[in-house]
Amino acid sequence: MRNVINWFEIYTTDFDRAKKFYSTVFNCKLTDVPMKSDRHTQMQYATFLDSEDKSGFNGALVKIEEAKPGMGGTLIYFASEDINEELSRVEAAGGKIIRPKLDTGAFGFIALIADTEGNMIRLRSAL
Template sequence: MAEVDAVQPNGTPAWIDLGTPDLDRAMQFYGAVFGWEFDVGPEETGRYTMCLLRGREVAALMPNHDPGATEFWWNVYFATDDVAGTVSKAEAADGHVITPPMDVMDKGRMAILSDPVGGQFGLWHGNRHVGARLVNEPNTLLRNDLVTPNPGPAREFYPKVFDFSLDSDGYLGEDDFTFLRRPDGHEIGGILGDPSAPASSWGTLFMVEDADATARRAADAGGVVQPPYDMAYGRIAEIKDPFGTPFTIGAAKTG
């Protein structure tokens, strides 16, 4: 269990949110799967809705008002103490700016970028909102990994932007996987080279106590669930919510 009450170190996945075509339906689904409660924001903030566990923010949902949108995904925001400076590093490393640095009221400062292979991510400099206040425990964010058919440029990009080190220790067998570590050695996620991936995207994995039970709840709530399976670190399942938003759940190996 990790309770977060201060700004995370640079490069740490600090926040996640999801734009969805039906906010009420999304709250029903994620509430059933993870036991979250919700604090729906006012119209002037676009009904930006905090997802709460034990009264602490773990993620956010918001309406996506684009009638032409057909794909939805969890956005990951990496902590930075200098949004503009990190944007400059990203541009120098062949990244692209989608949303320039901007203040979010008194909550913090953000930007949206894409890496050289098209993986989209955000930056977050917390003020009154430091980001997720519970992580690494059941029904909260555990990790984020970039899946891409072209991992080489991504493995060059992220160390330049966040001073990550790369670690390919072979823990995942033959998979083309590289761990990303902060300068203090803390693992923040990884990059998976997958030639079959249709595009590059950052995935979101939520920790759960029981992958099979959580997968059943997701299916009962209207999600599309791939059968859970065992891997090196535990048991995981890949899920899509009722609008096709992909995410992964994982339960740690016991015994």
């Protein structure tokens, strides 16, 4: 059975601040993608890529007039080798730890954080 999730978007109000937060917490590079539109709305887009061959879960940070960030929307889980590593960088990157590391038994560990844009995301690791 194929995985039906193939892309996600995290909305931002301060695009550069959000890029800095995610690249710092997850120690990853985001790639700016120029977007062409027939509309007058400015759109900024930067992608997360799961691997060099672009397989797996992929998504983007997005700044667009029609969509605003915030708590209570879709919850995205970010995979982690050791959840303590990402948690140690959250507050220094301008985010907030909402629920610290929680042992979920056979499902590993989870934590709930807020990014600099007010979006809530979940971390999940085996450690």
